[in-house]
Amino acid sequence: xxxxxxxxxxxxxxxxxxxxxxxxxxxxxxxxxxxxxxxxxxxxxxxxxxxxxxxxxxxxxxxxxxxxxxxxxxxxxxxxxxxxxxxxxxxxxxxxxxxxxxxxxxxxxxxxxxxxxxxxxxxxxxxxxxxxxxxxxxxxxxxxxxxxxxxxxxxxxxxxxxxxxxxxxxxxxxxxxxxxxxxxxxxxxxxxxxxxxxxxxxxxxxxxxxxxxxxxxxxxxxxxxxxxxxxxxxxxxxxxxxxxxxxxxxxxxxxxxxxxxxxxxxxxxxxxxxxxxxxxxxxxxxxxxxxxxxxxxxxxxxxxxxxxxxxxxxxxxxxxxxxxxxx
Amino acid sequence: xxxxxxxxxxxxxxxxxxxxxxxxxxxxxxxxxxxxxxxxxxxxxxxxxxxxxxxxxxxxxxxxxxxxxxxxxxxxxxxxxxxxxxxxxxxxxxxxxxxxxxxxxxxxxxxxxxxxxxxxxxxxxxxxxxxxxxxxxxxxxxxxxxxxxxxxxxxxxxxxxxxxxxxxxxxxxxxxxxxxxxxxxxxxxxxxxxxxxxxxxxxxxxxxxxxxxxxxxxxxxxxxxxxxxxxxxxxxxxxxxxxxxxxxxxxxxxxxxxxxxxxxxxxxxxxxxxxxxxxxxxxxxxxxxxxxxxxxxxxxxxxxxxxxxxxxxxxxxxxxxxxxxxx
Numbered sequence: 258x259x260x261x262x263x264x265x266x267x268x269x270x271x272x273x274x275x276x277x278x279x280x281x282x283x284x285x286x287x288x289x290x291x292x293x294x295x296x297x298x299x300x301x302x303x304x305x306x307x308x309x310x311x312x313x314x315x316x317x318x319x320x321x322x323x324x325x326x327x328x329x330x331x332x333x334x335x336x337x338x339x340x341x342x343x344x345x346x347x348x349x350x351x352x353x354x355x356x357x358x359x360x361x362x363x364x365x366x367x368x369x370x371x372x373x374x375x376x377x378x379x380x381x382x383x384x385x386x387x388x389x390x391x392x393x394x395x396x397x398x399x400x401x402x403x404x405x406x407x408x409x410x411x412x413x414x415x416x417x418x419x420x421x422x423x424x425x426x427x428x429x430x431x432x433x434x435x436x437x438x439x440x441x442x443x444x445x446x447x448x449x450x451x452x453x454x455x456x457x458x459x460x461x462x463x464x465x466x467x468x469x470x471x472x473x474x475x476x477x478x479x480x481x482x483x484x485x486x487x488x489x490x491x492x493x494x495x496x497x498x499x500x501x502x503x504x505x506x507x508x509x510x511x512x513x514x515x516x517x518x519x520x521x522x523x524x525x526x527x528x529x530x531x532x533x534x535x536x537x538x539x540x541x542x543x544x545x546x547x548x549x550x551x552x553x554x555x556x557x558x559x560x561x562x563x564x565x566x567x568x569x570x571x572x573x574x575x576x577x578x579x580x581x582x583x584x
Numbered sequence: 585x586x587x588x589x590x591x592x593x594x595x596x597x598x599x600x601x602x603x604x605x606x607x608x609x610x611x612x613x614x615x616x617x618x619x620x621x622x623x624x625x626x627x628x629x630x631x632x633x634x635x636x637x638x639x640x641x642x643x644x645x646x647x648x649x650x651x652x653x654x655x656x657x658x659x660x661x662x663x664x665x666x667x668x669x670x671x672x673x674x675x676x677x678x679x680x681x682x683x684x685x686x687x688x689x690x691x692x693x694x695x696x697x698x699x700x701x702x703x704x705x706x707x708x709x710x711x712x713x714x715x716x717x718x719x720x721x722x723x724x725x726x727x728x729x730x731x732x733x734x735x736x737x738x739x740x741x742x743x744x745x746x747x748x749x750x751x752x753x754x755x756x757x758x759x760x761x762x763x764x765x766x767x768x769x770x771x772x773x774x775x776x777x778x779x780x781x782x783x784x785x786x787x788x789x790x791x792x793x794x795x796x797x798x799x800x801x802x803x804x805x806x807x808x809x810x811x812x813x814x815x816x817x818x819x820x821x822x823x824x825x826x827x828x829x830x831x832x833x834x835x836x837x838x839x840x841x842x843x844x845x846x847x848x849x850x851x852x853x854x855x856x857x858x859x860x861x862x863x864x865x866x867x868x869x870x871x872x873x874x875x876x877x878x879x880x881x882x883x884x885x886x887x888x889x890x891x892x893x894x895x896x897x898x899x900x901x902x903x904x905x906x907x908x909x910x911x
Binding site: 346419420421533 | 673712722723730733736737741818860
């Protein structure tokens, strides 16, 4: 089977690609390399047939050219997006271009080429701040960040396209996803801070923000399970751990334990890390369970596993000097 | 008080403007005149202070220049949008530009200028097709047309902006709105068809599509009531009649009765007029009632009143020859 993955040189794409190649599928990876890395793509090549195109997915003509040889039967996994949430709060231009306009251009190219199978990486951020109320797929969507807004806007376009020209449109809404190769996020942020100053770790916010974390291995497993089970049409699934999450303080303590046990933790006073940050949420995955898939890792277990993986990768990257910077 | 109205030369804006001028407010109307008419603006001038700028609201620089003299305290009514739903199903470019990018540019200009009061004309189309289930404001939003998708996308941006830089953000979701000056829609379509061929009226779809219709006079009254009652922040209100709507067949019969009693009606076979059309919906206005405002007209009464108003306007426009075309 053929697959196109946008954001194909990024964190989640590389993990998805590995699973698809393992079952013998062929991949076309598209990425503008603004956040993804060519080295991630090169590492995939021994595993199976991988074509790569450096392309701005929001550029309809360039995207059309990059997808010219792709079978109309291919599954398209739309993973490219801005992933820097605070940056998008300050200026929505990056979310507009990297998240929304990529979706817009992709749908136009797919329609033109008669491609009818789309899977989209959405986010728990589309819900906004529901406090203690569980976020199920029927809950109202009132995103409080431009990141969440442009993801919801993309979902809306895909829903309309499902009415007009898609046969399969799957929307995955996931919380924070962790693992390797880590490109950004709280774990690599903490690990790198401690590598630079092993005695101290400053945490954004007061540490009480509580969130669900999903390991990328489970995310990929769930995405493939969902797409393998279902009759097509437009479907939305939350993917997440079964628990109510882990606090930023607990994450900081876990990183300290693994990386620099003697470090002091310093917390801020705000109950959220930045404007548009959802301080805590309860994620409902009943729909996914009913389909037949359940997560095995808790948020805490996912965090612990990812810390070990990221710390090992950082040590490899920096040789014998764990506190060193890249040459 | 000062007000900015985008889409200021359009159908709803003109009616809103009349009410605002009647209470002594000052208006700045912005419109690219792609659908609005300069004559509508001219008709407002005797009623009070009206400034008009022909501007593409999606053009951030041009918009900034047009709003340069406006008080930061002004209320902004964002009414401009694509209103041709079937056109947007075929090609989302017009909804992207006229609906979504106008919202995006407007929010950027408002932020830059410290303007913190926004009211947005959204639509029942953001909900999509919920069948017999009532559409209340907490219902999930899965639009099946690009028109609805770009309106929902705009709501999402406004919700995020309310978190970051707006004090007041009101979203009005309304169904079909009718009255004069009619620029498009089922009534003027039927009335003009009958003027051209008084003996026959062809109806898109099988006539069973059932929808809520709101008279523009009641819409404006409700919008002003909502903005006068409330503590600010982000608020979403359905505005509509109290009933479950009126079928296309009933509308066609009402137009025939008023315009050309002897005409034969011809129906299609589809249960909807076009892809992305929501064939029927039940609109919940409990939240608006709880705030203290209730509609007085049923969908049928609104239709009857609007037919008389539009037919009279068409007769005036075309002189003594009701079937004639404009010179």
